[in-house]
Amino acid sequence: MKKVIIVEGKSDKRKVEKIVREPVDIICTNGTIGVSKLDELLEELMDKDVYILVDADKSGDKLRKQFKRELPEAEFLYIDRKYKEVAASPEHHLATLLLQANIEIEAKYLDIRMNGL
Template identity: 70%
Template sequence: MTLDYFEKVIIVEGKSDKKKVLNVINEEIEIICTNGTISVSRLDELIEHLYNKDVYILVDADDAGEKLRKQFMRELPEAEHIYIDKMYREVATSPEQHLATVLLGANFDVHAEFLL
C-alpha cells in the first residue's frame, strides 16, 4: 500500500475558497480548484488523479455550487460532501469558526483557535 492511499483531497470552486480552507486547516492536504465549472475531460483527468484518495467536496451553497456538487455525486460517488450553512452562501465568506466546525466534522485537523 502506498502513502498516496491516505492522502486527502478537498475540491473547492475558487482560489478564495482554497485560501480560506488552507487558513483554517492544520494538516497537509491537496486542494483542487474547479474555478466554478468543470469540463468532462477535466473531470476524467481528475477522477484518474483521485483514484485511491480520500476525496471531499466543499462547494458554495448556491445554484452554481449545487450544480457542481450534483456533477461530482454522479462522477465521484465515493467522495464525501462537506456542506456549509446556507446562510453563508459561499465558502470564501463563511466565518472561520463555521468552516473549522464543518471540517472538523469531516475528520480534518483544524487550528484550535477557530474552535473557541
C-alpha cells in the first residue's frame, strides 16, 4: 500500500525527504487546513497508509486534532517537544520515529541509530 506522510511546511518536507529511503508521498498542509482543502485531501488519501508528522506546538496540535477527527486510521508520529518543530528536530530523532513507523530510512541513519549517536 502506498505511504503518505503529512507535514506542515516545505522545510519539514525537505528534512523528511533526506531521511526516507522508500518511495512515499510527502504532503505539506502549509499550516492550518480549511474544510474544502481537507475534503480534497481525504479523497486523495483513501486506500493509503497515512502518517501525520507535525510540529509540537499549538498549530501542530490543532492539525493533529483535525486529522484525528477526520482520519482516525492515520498513524500519528510525535517529535520530542523539546525540538518544537519537525524541521528543527535532529535527523537521527526523525529517523528513529520513521523507522518505528515501519518506514524505510537511509542506511546512514541506521548506523547512527545503532551506534547511539
